Structure formats: structure tokens, C-alpha cells
Amino acid sequence: MGYVALTIFGTGLLSLSTDRDVIATPGLGSVPGPLAAGVSAIAFAATLWPVLRGRPRYTSVIGVVLAVVLAHLVALWVLALVFGADLALATAAVGDVATSWTVAVFAGSAAVAAWVAVAVRRTAAHRPRWPWERDEDE
Template sequence: MALGYGVVGFVALSICGLGVASLILDEDVISVPGLGPIPGILGMIVATAGFAGALWPALRRPRPSFVGALVAGLAAFLGYLAGVWSGGLLAGADPAAATAAVGRVATSWFGLVLAVAGAVAGWGAIALVRTRAHRPHWPWEGDEDE
């Protein structure tokens, strides 16, 4: 369950963060002309898979370390770059244009947004496992005296 919450949190934070960064910077996330929407979509899919794949081993431990959140953030960042590059090639762009799009994302605020979103969502999932949270319990629940 913590992995599911982490993945949903990562997707929500990254989409919101990329949108706000795009609005503030007045730039497109993928600004190379002629690529279309496929690189961004595939980038988010691969980033989400990378995030989940990196977070899953950390969550399986009895007392997971928060270092797993940093690994998940790095995996999300690298996954997005790989997805944008392969999506650019899939969209029919030449390798130079796909590489330019990856280089632009990697060296801009957009790459930082993805890495931070992955680390924050990973931290939340690991914190959920470490606290061994249960559903809320009111003092009068389970009172067998009545």
C-alpha cells in the first residue's frame, strides 16, 4: 500500500511541479520543436516505473532507510531522461534532437523538479512504513464492556 501511495504522490507532485515550473519560467518542459507530446508522456511513464522499481526494495525491508528516497528520486530523474530520449526517437525525431531535449531537461529546473518530487514521494512512502501506521482508533472502539 505504501508503494501505491508513493507512486500516486510522485505522479501528482511531478505533474504539478512541472506545470508550475513551466508557468514560472514561461518555457515548455520539452522545448525542442517537432517532438510533439510523445516524449513527455513516455518520459513520465518510464520515470514512474523507475521510481516504483527503486522504491520497492527499500519498502520491503523491516525498517527501511530514508536513503531509499534519494535513490527513488534519482531513478525517477534518470527514467524521465531515458523516456524522453526514446520517446523522441519513437516520435520520428533524429537522435540529435532527442539528445538536445534530454540535455535541456537534465540541465534545467525541470530535472530538479522531477528529482525532488521523487525524493519527497519516496520519503513519504518510507515514513509510512517506518511508522507502522494503522487506521485511526477512537478510545470507545473495541470496548467489550457494553
């Protein structure tokens, strides 16, 4: 959920501050963008899950970031075609996203969220407990 929250916050804030749409390709419609973001969230979870098994390494975050960005761009292209855009428009939309700040937001959100997940897993952090919930041996 941290990845999704950071992505929504980042795209919203930068869209507001730059006065530019997240996907500024005219004629694309409003459906492919959010669905592609959803696919990137699924890609984030799918690539992070195997990383967190065992003792994860911080360098594995790079693979998660690359998978998320690639999944977002491919999903945007496919979904644009599915929802009625022609090949040129779908390719233009992906090119616009790939060369704008949007790809940086997705990559940065994935990097921060994956790094935090690896850090929490490596430290074996547990939920906070009240004093009466602790075992006597602690």
C-alpha cells in the same frame, strides 16, 4: 500517486511561472514527454517497492531519486527516437531537460514522495479507525 501528483503540480506550476514549456525542444512533439513521465513513475514504484520491504532507511531515498531521474531522461531519449525524432533532436531534448528546472522537479518530487513512504513505513502507520472498530485489547 503522491509522486505523480507532485510531478504534475511542479512541472505545471514552474511552466506557468517561467512561461516556458516543460520540454522546450522544437519539433519533438507532444507524446514523448508525458510517456517519459509515465516511465519515471513506473521506475519510482519499481525502485521504492524493494526499499519498503523490511525496515527501510532514509538514505535509500537517494537511490530512488537517481533511478527516477535517469529513467526519465533515458525514456525521453528512446521515446523521442521512437516517435520520429532524429538522433540530434532527441539528444538535444534530453540535454535541455537535464539542464533545466524540469529535472529538479522530477528529483524533488521523487525525494519527497519516497521520504514520506519510508517515514510511513518506519512508523508502521495504519489507517484511521472509528472508536467502534478498535479491538477491546487496545
